[in-house]
Amino acid sequence: MLILFCVTKWLFSQVPSEVAMDSTAVENLNEVIISATRTKRQLTSIPLPTQLISAKTIAAANSIRLNDILEEQTGLLMVPDFGGVQGLQMQGLDSQYNLILIDGVPLIGRSAGTLDLSRVTVGNIKQIEIVKGPSSSLYGNEALAGIVNIITQTPGTGFTGRFYYRGGTFSSNDLNTELSYKKDKLGLYAFVNRFSNEGYDLVDSDDVNTVEPFHNYTFNTKINYEFSEKVKLFVSGRLYRQEQDNVASASSYNGESQIDEWNFHSKLELTFNESWHSQFEFYTTTYKAEEFLNDAADNLFSYSDFKQRFSRPEFRTVFKPNTHNSFITGVGVQFESLQRTDFFENPKFNSSYLYSQYEYTKNDEFNLILGLRFDRHNEYASQLSPKAAVRYKFNDKLAVKGSVSYGFKTPNFRQLYFDFTNATVGYTVLGYNAVTTIIPELEANGDIANLLVPLSGFEGNLKPERSIGYNFGINLGIDPKLKINLNLFRNEISNLTDTRVIARKTNGQNVFSYYNVNEIYTQGLELNASLKFNKNTVLTTGYQLLYAKDKKAIQAFKNGEVFARLTPTSPAFVLSKKDYFGLLNRSRHMLNFKLSYHMEKWNLDSNIRATYRSKFGLYDNNGNGYLDAYDTFVSGYSIFDFAINKTIFEHFKLGFGMDNFLDFNDPQNISNIAGRIVYGNVTINF
């Protein structure tokens, strides 16, 4: 009896202190990820390289748009593209090779290949899940470098609401209102975000601003209804609209650009018994971008539009015969269409797919995933995407994991159907499928001086770009205070699509089209570590080493075909393989630090964050066509941020911070870095 009493006392006295002492460890056990398997799984058990960003982390950084928080993560880089958009580079691969999902369904609207992530507010995000490495075995097209899945908030219990405002430099205003209701079987959720910015100019010598004034709205509503424990319905709608001034480099022209996006997502979940569970999902979305310019007399000078539709019904079933084994199978159809200025026809893509994934789990010690997906497409050869991943935990301090997977990306509409002639310079770009129609027309007009690639070269199909990814990771928990995760990666990409000159025009310019040529690889390592000094002070750090190279370029350097000069008039000399730097806009080193401190007495959270990126090249500037050691590089740079948030009476929170407080900027080379941003914010929960 006494012993029992003692044991009970020991248990009860231990448990709370254990929780208080090591709350992150407890949290880690509860961290759940959906994206890797399409079912809820404990993060640590996943045999793939994954990263999870919680709402708490986003709030601590006072982020407002998706790009704000992603650029602070290890190995992720936001790269500016034409028209002020920012795309994500992951494992050294560009925005067009990663798939961005909201609640498991894809975000569309890549007008020039880049999906702009500043479009997405983080105001309604519950967590962001990142799975690196090719993931086409589950997600199909575009999941070549990896996926980012944004999990949005769901109704909590009772009636709750939240109001958030952040104001800062450049008259930027971000306003969120969130209402949530849940009682018995019904859950309702509504969210509104308005984000505006007066724009700013970092380059005085031109007529345009670095960012023109804009404002945008995001609306999101959700309904959850439980017909019974076994039948649940989820319906979600999202609307996004952005209006922005459109100014041409000659100041007499101005106009507006507008983006409208909406999506509808519904899911019916059926639980038959402990082993069988099914979901019917229907998703449809439209993205429309329009812009015009008027001349000084207010007459229309130019207009362009881009309208993409995407619909996808999917049915999937999970079968779990026992605690060790689990199967998931899904089948779906995709319809995609695009209307766009400068296209020679309005293309439609239809595809159907079937995937299956098997998981074996043994007591958190051994995990295995085997997956396979088959995609049938109306324009391309069918794709078969396998994946195998395994994790083994030796003990509480050491676990290893490895995976091999396949990813593909079908050519986009632009690479197939583009028919564009630059009005000021006079060159022409044709999509692969447009060539056999448009070239004869240009020839009939007398625009073609000579054809460099015969039309017979365009009779087959442009092939999907494909990648095989290898990842190997080690998770070390040296003690509860110090955790280190290491991941080595290599992505082998073939059939990479590039442009080449196919004909010479009589105006001295060229006709370009797309073709499969390049083979590249990206490889490197990623290291993440967290060190907990005490219960209130945590340091996290991450590092990525990256080599991203074109195999043909390596060969050219090896063959001694590449030369450089030290000064414009000095003799040319041959370069060696070690002089080849790699692909454009890739940094060899990226580093981040975050030091968080919680001051209990004042209920105050503060953090200081830093990101560093080593030198990179934006273009070849010594004429040899490759980025080599004798080119001019953009110097490495660091950005430092800090944020303080104070909670008052549980329901109120005040925040203050400075992003990029050392005011680094380089608008010529890195147009998405605005310089120092000072802000304040307030959150009211009710």
Added chain:
Amino acid sequence: MKSYNTYKTLIFLSVFVFTSCNDDEGSPLPADQYSQITNLHAPMTGGQGQEPSSGSFTKFDFATASVTTSDSDWDIAFRGTTIIVNGGTSTGDADEPERNGNAAAYIKSLPFSEVTSVVVSDFTQDSLEEGLAIPTGSGNGWYTYTGPPEHLILPIPGKTLVIRTHDFKYAKIEILSYYKDLDDSVAGNARYYTFNYLYNANENETTF
């Protein structure tokens, strides 16, 4: 603060490791191994817009080492980035001079000083069907075009233009710049060639 130092060390290391330099490759060629033409003006009209490029070519004669207006005693001619030879047939380009000589050319992927002899079988002439002996277009011939935002025309280092003159003599050329006084910071400086060349005045002698 330890972390900050580590961070600085890493930055320092990365700068140190990836900044290497070869000092021995900047010395100029001996003066007897080349001649230089500076700021050869090669204007062009049209071309940049919808209309075909036009305007007369700037003709160059190796024997006199100068720009010429002669109808027959010229070897190569420049207009914008286009270089034609006085040999072959018309490519259909507006305002091309009549080709009445035996000039021909090819591009050798070797530094200027290392091209010491001529491979006669490599020569081609201009024609409508085959295009120009010295191809145009970024990366195809003697230059690369950087595209936006700089829009520069940069000579490809290590590309030597080997020329047969209109009267069966041989020369080699290394284009150094497409901009007046080598200054590419002003767009208006474009279409001024500076090049090194070596001309062998002995007929049919194929070495330099």
